[in-house]
Amino acid sequence: MVSVGVVGWRGMVGSVLMDRMRREDDFSAFEPVFFSTSQAGKDGPEIGGAVKPVLDANDLEKLAEMAVVVSCQGGGYTERIHPALRKKGWSGYWIDAASTLRMKDNSVIVLDPVNRHVIDRALDEGVKDFIGGNCTVSLMLMAVGGLFARNWVEWLTAMTYQSASGAGANNMRELVQQMGVLGEKSKDLLHDPAATILDIDQRISQTLADPDFPSQYFGAPLAASLIPWIDRAMENGQTREEWKGIAETNKILGRSDSPIAIDGQCVRVGAMRCHSQALAIKLKEAIPLKTIEEAIASANDWVSVVPNDKAATLAKLSPAAVSGTLTIAVGRIRKMNLGPEYLTLFTVGDQLLWGAAEPLRRVLNIILGHMAG
């Protein structure tokens, strides 16, 4: 059996990946070897009734024995270990959730329902680094990949509403903590029939402004507010999250040499693990709405077109409705009053599933199939 090293299996993305692998019985196709930077020697996860000790994730000798390494450990780990392994002459496959290697010439950003042809060509050409994309980019392409596949898109803007999970587990905890503080600080007024809504609003504002309000990880209140800044500044005024939109989308589509114009604003909102996006798309021609909806709906098995009405929208087009599922909900699809070539829509997807773990799980199976010949 092919030995596959798994690093980062304890983390948030890694935990979601493990759950998906168990559900799809992926572990029956290879020999998993679990690595950790803090748990070496302890019992690893139970797989098929067997429990084996965890190995040291810094042990290059042991890692080099793997035919494939899957890492959800983070960019710092990748920066240290990947070049050291390659320098040792390791020629195995490296699959990674971190952004570190995404834009390297000899890596592929993987989203197989959208770019399987790019992945297959890379495997045939001997590429060994296969990297999961930025979650927002992956979710956008899962939503409107059908429009790109038909070469209908002239340009696209993505106004994002990104969940706390994109920033990490501690940020998710902080969001819930913030919600709890707001509830606790206002409950006396909520239970007082004489209290006016402006009394309650003022109490919330005072609580958000309190220097003791928990914001260590986000750096600002997120609950009852939002943060229009994700990742670090770029020289052109974008954030790096916004830059990923054009850079990674075009690399995934194999369009880096003739990029499609993409830009937008990336905003953190108080959702737990689903990213939402409002897209505006300039089509190359005035395509009928029904034809557009059919192209979106037929692009992959997970996209689900939600009718543009209030009941369907409230029931199906939200983080509350989509969280924890592989569904890519796409709704509010309509032409804009800017002209018949201008399309807008709203999409919601689970940022830990299709935004992180699922593309890694799927490309591992593609690579194992390629290795089997």
Ligand SMILES: NC(=O)C1=CN([C@@H]2O[C@H](COP(=O)(O)OP(=O)(O)OC[C@H]3O[C@@H](n4cnc5c(N)ncnc54)[C@H](OP(=O)(O)O)[C@@H]3O)[C@@H](O)[C@H]2O)C=CC1
């Ligand atoms: N967060 C997201 O939604 C997305 C993240 N990514 C990327 O995926 C990578 C992993 O991100 P993420 O999963 O958020 O990272 P986490 O911080 O959740 O996990 C990374 C590692 O932290 C260590 N760790 C320390 N304390 C704990 C703890 N209490 N519980 C579990 N693990 C702990 C574990 O390593 P050890 O076992 O060695 O101690 C774990 O593998 C990053 O590169 C990130 O950029 C990509 C797309 C989306």
Ligand SMILES: N[C@@H](CC(=O)OP(=O)(O)O)C(=O)O
């Ligand atoms: N940056 C995304 C999460 C993610 O995809 O990170 P990266 O592109 O560094 O893997 C967010 O904050 O929501």
